[in-house]
Each structure stands twice: as C-alpha cells, then as structure tokens.
Amino acid sequence: MSAPKTLYDKIWDAHVVSEDADGTCLLYIDRHLVHEVTSPQAFEGLRLAGRKVRAPEKTIAVPDHNVPTTPDREQGIKNEESRIQVEALDKNARDFGINYYPVSDIRQGIVHIVGPEQGWTLPGMTVVCGDSHTATHGAFGSLAHGIGTSEVEHVLATQTLIQKKSKNMKVEITGKLRPGVTAKDITLAVIGKTGTAGGTGHVIEYCGEAIRDLSMEGRMTVCNMAIEGGARAGLIAPDETTFEYIKGRPHAPKGAQFEAALSWWKTLFTDEGAHFDKVVTLKGEEIEPVVTWGTSPEDVLPISGVVPAPEDFHGGKVEAAKRSLDYMGLTPGMKLTDIAIDTVFIGSCTNGRIEDLRAAAEIVKGKKVKDGMRAMVVPGSGLVRLQAEEEGLAQIFIDAGFEWRLAGCSMCLAMNPDQLSPGERCASTSNRNFEGRQGRNGRTHLVSPAMAAAAAITGHLTDVRELM
Ligand SMILES: CC(C)[C@H](C(=O)O)[C@@H](O)C(=O)O
Numbered sequence: 169m170s171a172p173k174t175l176y177d178k179i180w181d182a183h184v185v186s187e188d189a190d191g192t193c194l195l196y197i198d199r200h201l202v203h204e205v206t207s208p209q210a211f212e213g214l215r216l217a218g219r220k221v222r223a224p225e226k227t228i229a230v231p232d233h234n235v236p237t238t239p240d241r242e243q244g245i246k247n248e249e250s251r252i253q254v255e256a257l258d259k260n261a262r263d264f265g266i267n268y269y270p271v272s273d274i275r276q277g278i279v280h281i282v283g284p285e286q287g288w289t290l291p292g293m294t295v296v297c298g299d300s301h302t303a304t305h306g307a308f309g310s311l312a313h314g315i316g317t318s319e320v321e322h323v324l325a326t327q328t329l330i331q332k333k334s335k336n337m338k339v340e341i342t343g344k345l346r347p348g349v350t351a352k353d354i355t356l357a358v359i360g361k362t363g364t365a366g367g368t369g370h371v372i373e374y375c376g377e378a379i380r381d382l383s384m385e386g387r388m389t390v391c392n393m394a395i396e397g398g399a400r401a402g403l404i405a406p407d408e409t410t411f412e413y414i415k416g417r418p419h420a421p422k423g424a425q426f427e428a429a430l431s432w433w434k435t436l437f438t439d440e441g442a443h444f445d446k447v448v449t450l451k452g453e454e455i456e457p458v459v460t461w462g463t464s465p466e467d468v469l470p471i472s473g474v475v476p477a478p479e480d481f482h483g484g485k486v487e488a489a490k491r492s493l494d495y496m497g498l499t500p501g502m503k504l505t506d507i508a509i510d511t512v513f514i515g516s517c518t519n520g521r522i523e524d525l526r527a528a529a530e531i532v533k534g535k536k537v538k539d540g541m542r543a544m545v546v547p548g549s550g551l552v553r554l555q556a557e558e559e560g561l562a563q564i565f566i567d568a569g570f571e572w573r574l575a576g577c578s579m580c581l582a583m584n585p586d587q588l589s590p591g592e593r594c595a596s597t598s599n600r601n602f603e604g605r606q607g608r609n610g611r612t613h614l615v616s617p618a619m620a621a622a623a624a625i626t627g628h629l630t631d632v633r634e635l636m
C-alpha cells in the first residue's frame with residue numbers, strides 16, 4: 169500500500185508534469201481566471217512573442233476591480249487608468265478568444281464569485297488567477313494559487329505553472345458554531361490565533377465538524393482568507409454539499425461525465441494517518457462574533473472585548489499596535505461596541521454571495537439604517553444581485569436605507585469610485601484592513617455580514633446577537 173496522502177498531496181501529484189532535482193515542479197493548470205488588473209502586461213507579452221493563449225477554453229476573464237457599481241456605469245469609467253485596464257481586457261478577451269463576461273453581461277462580477285457560480289471551479293482541479301484571493305476556490309477541494317503577472321503570462325502561454333510544493337497544515341474547527349457566529353468569524357478567529365504569518369510556506373486544509381456544517385458559500389469565505397493567514401492556499405475536502413452545489417452549473421460536467429467526475433471527486437480527502445507539518449485546532453463553540461481593531465487581519469477580538477494597549481503585545485507587535493491604534497483613532501480600554509461607524513460595506517469576494525446577503529437582510533429586516541450612515545450592499549455578481557432581488561432581499565436593504573449596487577470589488581479596495589474619505593470608519597465584510605485599503609486614511613473594521621448589518625442599524629460596532 170502506498171503512503172497515506174493529504175488532500176493537497178493528492179491534487180499536487182495528479183498535476184505534476186515534471187520535477188527538477190531541487191523539487192521545482194511544472195504543474196498542469198486546469199483553470200486560469202483573469203481580471204483586468206494583473207493581465208494587461210501578460211497579454212502584451214504574448215503579443216510581442218507572437219504567441220496564442222494555449223488553452224482559451226480553460227481561460228476565463230471578467231473585469232471586477234475597476235468597475236463602478238453605480239447604476240449609471242454603462243456611461244463608462246471616468247478614471248482614465250481604470251478605463252484603460254478594463255478596455256484592455258475587453259480587447260484581449262476578444263483577440264485571444266477566451267471566455268469572457270464583460271461589464272454588460274448579467275454574469276459579470278468578482279472573479280472569485282463568478283468562477284464557482286458558473287461551474288468553472290471543480291474539485292481536484294488546479295486553479296490560478298493573478299490575484300491573492302484565488303484561495304477562495306479551495307472551498308471545492310481544488311488547489312487554487314494566486315500568481316503574479318509574469319506567471320499569468322506563463323500560464324496563458326503554456327497552461328502550466330512553475331511551483332515548489334508547500335508544507336501541509338491542518339486547521340480543525342471542532343463542534344458546532346453558536347448562534348450569530350459565521351464562517352467569517354471562523355476565518356478571522358483562525359488568523360487571530362495563528363497570526364498573518366502562521367500559514368507561511370503551507371497549504372491549509374480546513375476540516376472538522378464546524379467546517380463540514382458550512383454551506384459552499386461559507387466554505388468559500390473561510391478559504392478566501394487563507395492568504396491573510398500567510399498560506400499559499402486553503403482547501404476543504406469536497407463532499408455532498410460540494411457536489412450538490414456543482415450539479416447543473418453551466419460549465420460543470422453533465423450526465424455520464426458528471427458521474428465519472430464524481431467517482432474521482434469522492435477520492436479527494438486526506439487519508440487516515442497522513443502527515444501534517446503543522447496543526448491548529450479551534451473549538452467551534454468558543455468562537456464569538458469577532459471584529460478587527462487594527463490594521464492587520466490578525467488584529468482580531470471578540471466583539472465583547474475592549475481595544476487593547478500596545479503593552480498587551482510583545483516584540484515588534486508593540487510598535488505595530490501603537491501605530492495601528494493611532495491610525496485607527498482608538499484608545500486602549502475602550503469597549504469595541506462603543507466604536508462609532510459612519511460607513512458600512514457589505515460585499516467583496518469574502519462576503520458578496522447570496523448567503524451573505526441573506527444573513528445581513530435577516531438582521532436589517534424592518535429596521536432603518538442609522539441617520540447619517542452611508543451603507544451599501546454590493547452583490548458579488550450580477551446573478552447574486554438578481555437572485556437577491558427575486559428573494560426580496562434587495563427591497564429589505566433599500567427600505568432600510570442601504571444603497572443597492574451593481575457587482576464589482578467596490579469598496580473592498582480603493583481602485584474604483586467607492587472609497588472612504590480620510591478619517592471615515594467602516595464596518596466592512598471584506599478581507600483586508602490595511603492602511604488606506606478602502607481609501608486614503610480610511611479606517612476599516614473587518615466583520616461578518618450580520619455584524620456589518622447590525623452596525624448599520626445602531627451606528628456603532630454591535631454584537632449581532634443583541635439584534636437577533
Ligand atoms: C488587485 C489584486 C492584484 C489584489 C490581490 O492580488 O489580491 C486585490 O484583489 C486585493 O484584494 O488586494
């Protein structure tokens with residue numbers, strides 16, 4: 169019998185084309201997702217070399233970062249740099265004959281939401297994109313790497329990627345989550361525990377009862393932030409929840425092909441006794457709704473906590489905490505629930521899926537957004553938007569005073585008109601709270617969709633359990 173393998177080992181081994189003596193491998197890539205920010209130079213490189221895209225049928229492009237999300241967006245993009253990037257993608261998609269969802273297409277949205285939604289992302293695949301949050305696709309038990317622009321060109325030209333294998337890390341969430349606690353709280357709590365470097369050099373497999381109990385949407389939220397924990401990728405073994413989600417999607421296999429795929433997908437789990445280089449365990453029952461207080465995704469505390477003092481930390485983190493508190497305009501000892509919020513952003517590839525909007529709408533229903541608050545809901549794709557309208561969620565948000573937007577990355581990062589002004593403070597369902605991330609001198613508190621909704625109603629960071 170062969171040695172027991174992890175899920176990561178299995179997918180890796182199935183994709184190695186060749187291996188050098190030093191362990192550098194050439195990996196076959198099953199899906200290449202492309203957005204407008206990291207691809208222009210890559211396509212230009214192909215043009216200069218007179219090359220074609222090697223596998224256009226496995227290459228999928230969609231503009232997301234730079235697109236405005238206001239209803240008037242068909243009038244074009246005002247910012248020149250943004251407009252040029254999106255126009256370049258339009259042209260490159262046409263010239264190279266790849267799959268494309270332009271801004272005018274109802275299926276357009278954030279690349280990590282569109283891929284799974286359209287059935288491009290499947291278990292056991294290798295998926296790459298010139299974007300760090302490609303880890304999202306690991307929720308299907310696919311090995312999903314973020315890559316740089318020169319690698320984008322390499323994959324476009326050859327459908328392969330040069331990689332060294334990472335180590336195996338297991339993150340187990342045991343037991344059940346308590347009411348009001350979501351996938352976002354899990355993934356933030358994990359980073360709170362491991363730090364942003366905890367996963368460095370590793371691919372994380374998330375497992376345990378609390379992970380098994382999550383929907384595909386929740387699993388994508390968890391894997392999305394693997395990169396924020398420093399990992400190369402995040403993975404969850406596929407199961408009935410996965411197969412059910414995939415079945416019938418436009419690009420998923422059909423009929424006999426589905427059955428054949430299914431019999432392989434069912435082998436995609438970590439064998440009994442397989443070796444992990446690092447193991448982290450959290451108890452599901454002990455996870456509370458969390459928020460970030462600082463400018464790193466590891467600055468996580470339960471909402472019942474208080475703003476920490478620099479002296480609570482050790483080493484380099486003391487200075488970092490000082491700087492964070494200064495930037496965030498917070499005083500040690502202040503209750504987290506006393507932090508006043510002026511902006512709420514519900515969206516992004518972390519939390520812009522239908523389940524996220526349902527969770528937020530559940531809290532918002534019949535209530536009003538606090539006076540003076542700017543609150544927006546930005547569905548992750550045109551199809552999520554449509555579904556939310558059909559389910560009556562859009563109306564709940566609109567009635568409460570939220571702006572109801574078109575799909576895109578929006579206020580997750582300051583590359584489009586949705587930005588914070590200096591000093592503004594946002595409860596955001598996105599994944600990064602770096603300085604300036606949502607706009608120059610803007611302040612970001614990362615939270616779940618339900619927690620963001622609660623803050624929109626009360627005007628301050630709020631324990632969502634009080635509104636349930
Ligand atoms: C613009 C893009 C390259 C970037 C990433 O790689 O993640 C963005 O999506 C982000 O979230 O910061």
Ligand code: SF4
Pocket residue numbers: 232233278280299301516517518576577580581598599
């Ligand atoms: S939604 Fe945010 S994290 Fe996701 S791809 Fe867009 S900018 Fe990056």
